[in-house]
Amino acid sequence: MSKDCLLLNGNGKPVSYFPLSTIDWKTAVKLVYTRNVIIIKNHEDWSVRSPSVTLEVPSIIMLRRFHKFQNYVKFSRSNVYLRDMYRCQYCADVFDTNQLTLDHVLPRSKGGDTSWENIVTCCKSCNTLKGSKPIDPIKKPVKPSFAHLLNGHKLNPNDFADKEWVKYIF
Ligand SMILES: [Zn+2]
Structure with a gap:
């Protein structure tokens, strides 16, 4: 729409x-x-x-x-992008949403869940490079506050x- x-x-x-x-x-x-x-x-x-x-x-x-x-701040793809301000949490570059994807920090295969604390914004090339290796993102993911997400809109x-x-x- x-x-x-x-x-x-x-x-x-x-x-x-x-x-x-x-x-x-x-x-x-x-x-x-x-x-x-x-x-x-x-x-x-x-x-x-x-x-x-x-x-x-x-x-x-x-x-x-x-x-x-x-x-309230709902967990969703677009809200994760907003929290991370469209910045890949591995290479630290900013991308358009069509170049972004979500990544499980601790892979699902190793028991990682789909939550604010384990999901980060990741560009498509980092996602391919990373595979299922657990790598530390540049910022530890947390549930964002309302004010924090509002900053994503400003961007x-x-x-x-x-x-x-x-x-x-x-
Ligand atoms: Zn990247």
Whole structure:
């Protein structure tokens, strides 16, 4: 799903941070029609046409009411990348997500589990070189705090469809 529009909760903060609550433009337009959301900002120079109407595509929308969502730091691939700030934990280079993979520090074959404490971001070439040898990553992996993960978002604002999003996220 493309990340065209930032969805804010009724308090003006993202509904979810990790992953960031973004929706594609079609869903955003539908939500606007249900009148459950307020448009905070439209994209500049982006409108869509149907035979009868031209619509501005929203870039930031906010729910009319505050909804309570669980916003804890869930263990997931994208959150591990955020924790490690897209840096391979073996060669220390920064990569795009399509060049990254997850690595078990203590290999599964030796009893290593899939957890914050045993999984690190690893580039594809290091992953191949490493094989199943246990090597120490540059930083011992731990469960990240909310604030720590937020720093990962700061690193990648290029992923944001609209530069204005940063004002609502941080
Ligand atoms: Zn690497």
